[in-house]
Amino acid sequence: MTDPDAQKLAEECANAMFARDQASQHLGMEIVSVSPGKAVLTMTVTEQMIQGHGSCHGGYLFTLSDSAFAFACNSYDKATVASGCSIDYMYGAKVGDKLTATAEEQSRGGRTGIYDITLTNQDGRTVALFRGRSYQVRGSVRNLEES
Template identity: 70%
Template sequence: MAEMSPQQLAEACADAMFARDTASRELGMTLTAVTPGQATLTMTITAAMIQGHGSCHGGYLFTLADSAFAFACNTYDLATVGAGCSIDYLRGAREGDRLTAQAVERSRGNRTGVYDVTLTNQHGETIALFRGKSYQVRGHVIQPEQAP
């Protein structure tokens, strides 16, 4: 693989992951920004995501935050998975809301990291706060056939 800047590497990792990430794509998520240790995804709440109280099911909010976390912690071409996470739901999201999940690296060690994800709606209101702990496993994000 040709020598890349940290930003180029982060973008190549995000492209490789998104191409394989059927779940995020099928839910209508869009990767809008990526830098080393950070990622931003958006998703519009659809009717299929609404639960019995008329707001977005928390599992979809969690999935959006978890996807942003995954993209952020895999920007170094070192395969990394979630080791644990938690989410605090602060307000409901409604059908048609456009949510943004911004993941930010807080700590990164030899094999572990901590990432915070903030979910906001189109009005800038915070919907949920997510914290993920990552663990680096063997392998790389960019497969040889995907190398630029």
């Protein structure tokens, strides 16, 4: 059970970040849910995201996964950035596919964390697996001017 105060903080952080996140907004991403150390985002594949082999460019899959990672690791109001990440592509996504990136914290201590993100399509098929390593920097997520 999530602490109500921690849940409220996670939601406030997500709202503040998303309001400033022009990249995620431009790609049509939506936050489905957020809680401490977790985030679920969706994005629909558009024609502009298709590469030369007829499937979604891997960069867009990475970007959706990376955005979910960012919302999960910034859910504590401690400004946090990626220190590294990797992705494994499993299955191609096509125009019209609704992709869901589910980010879950695996480890968090001191200034570092590890997050796993599973990217699935509307049929529940795994499209990609992403792992992000986070590093906490100075500042607040909700109040950028304090950073």
